[in-house]
Amino acid sequence: MSTSAAAKPPAVAPGSARAWLLATRPATLSAALVPVAVGTACAVAASGFRAxxxxxALAGALLIQIGTNFANDVFDYEQGADTAERLGPVRATQxxxxxxxQMRAGMVVAFALATLAGVYLTWVAGWPVVAIGVASVLSGIAYTGGPYPLGYHGLGDVFVLLFFGFVAVCGTVFVQMxxxxxxxxWAAVPVGGLATAILVVNNVRDRHTDRKAGKRTLAVRLGRSAGVAEYVLLLAAAYATPVALVGLGLAxxxxxxxxxxxxxxxxxxxVMVSGTEGPALNRCLARTAQTMLVFGLxxxxxxxL
Incomplete structure (x- = not known):
C-alpha cells in the first residue's frame, strides 16, 4: 500500500483552533446528535418531553463523543494504528x-465538561445517570486505550451498537421521563445500527494498516466480505424498524x-458491495454518516408527529 494514497494534512497550523476543530472530527458528531434527537422524539410521543x-443530554453526548474522538486519536497513534500509510482523514496527533x-488534556476537559452535564441530569433523574455516565466515559477511553482496548479486540462494533444506540436513545428518554x-x-435499533455501519466502513478501509498494528477488528478477523455483509445487514435492520413499529401499532x-x-x-x-477500496471509502464513510443524520432527523x- 503506497504512502502516496494516504490522506494529506490540510493547511492547519499546529496547536491552532482549526487543529482542535479537526481533532473533534465534526463529521462524526451526528452519531451523538441523532440518538438524542430520536430519544427526545420518543419522549414527545409519550408526552414526557422536558427541554x-x-x-x-445533547451537551453530554456531544462532549463524550468529542472526548472519545480525542482518546481515539492519541491512543491509535501511540499503538501504531495511525501512520503515514493510513488512508482515512487526517488525525491530529499523527x-x-x-x-x-495536548490531546490527552483535551480529552480530560471534554469528559470533565460532560460530567457537569451529568451532575445536572443526576439531580433531575437520579443515580442511574451516574452509572450511564461513568460507563460511557470509561468505554470511550477503553475503546482504543487501557489494558484491553475494545476496538483492538473486535469489540468496537458491539460498543457502538450498545452505547450509540441503546444507551444514548434510552438514556435520553429516561432523563426526561x-x-x-x-x-x-425499538427506536434505538436503527440508530445504533447506522452508527455501527459508519464504523464498519472505517474498519474495512483500514483493515490492512490495522492488521499491521495488531488491531483485530472484525474486518481484520473475518475479511472484507464479512464487513460488507455486516454493513448491508445493519442497513436492512435500520430501515426495517420503522416498518415494524407501524406494523405493530407502536407508532x-x-x-x-x-x-x-x-x-x-x-x-x-x-459502493461497499462493488469492492471499492482505498481513499474512495472515505466518501462512503462520510455519506454513511450523512445517511444516519438524514434518517435520524x-x-x-x-x-x-
Whole structure:
C-alpha cells in the first residue's frame, strides 16, 4: 500500500483552533446528535418531553463523543494504528497538529465538561445517570486505550451498537421521563445500527494498516466480505424498524418518514458491495454518516408527529 494514497494534512497550523476543530472530527458528531434527537422524539410521543434534560443530554453526548474522538486519536497513534500509510482523514496527533499531551488534556476537559452535564441530569433523574455516565466515559477511553482496548479486540462494533444506540436513545428518554417505554428500545435499533455501519466502513478501509498494528477488528478477523455483509445487514435492520413499529401499532405512519433516505443508503451499499477500496471509502464513510443524520432527523420528526 503506497504512502502516496494516504490522506494529506490540510493547511492547519499546529496547536491552532482549526487543529482542535479537526481533532473533534465534526463529521462524526451526528452519531451523538441523532440518538438524542430520536430519544427526545420518543419522549414527545409519550408526552414526557422536558427541554432542560433534553438539552443537557445533547451537551453530554456531544462532549463524550468529542472526548472519545480525542482518546481515539492519541491512543491509535501511540499503538501504531495511525501512520503515514493510513488512508482515512487526517488525525491530529499523527499529523503533528497536536501533541499527545495536548490531546490527552483535551480529552480530560471534554469528559470533565460532560460530567457537569451529568451532575445536572443526576439531580433531575437520579443515580442511574451516574452509572450511564461513568460507563460511557470509561468505554470511550477503553475503546482504543487501557489494558484491553475494545476496538483492538473486535469489540468496537458491539460498543457502538450498545452505547450509540441503546444507551444514548434510552438514556435520553429516561432523563426526561424517569422510565423507558417500549418505543425507545425499538427506536434505538436503527440508530445504533447506522452508527455501527459508519464504523464498519472505517474498519474495512483500514483493515490492512490495522492488521499491521495488531488491531483485530472484525474486518481484520473475518475479511472484507464479512464487513460488507455486516454493513448491508445493519442497513436492512435500520430501515426495517420503522416498518415494524407501524406494523405493530407502536407508532403511526409518520414514523415511515426515514424511508425517504433509503436511496442514500442503497447508494452506499452499492459502493461497499462493488469492492471499492482505498481513499474512495472515505466518501462512503462520510455519506454513511450523512445517511444516519438524514434518517435520524426524519425518524425523530416522524415519531414526534
Amino acid at each position: 432542560g434534560p433534553a438539552l443537557a 499529523a503533528g497538529l497536536l501533541s499527545a499531551g 424517569g422510565e423507558v417505554p417500549a418505543l425507545a428500545w 403511526d405512519w409518520p414514523a415511515l418518514l426515514p424511508l425517504a433516505s433509503l436511496p442514500l443508503a442503497l447508494a452506499q451499499a452499492r 426524519l425518524f425523530a420528526l416522524g415519531l414526534a
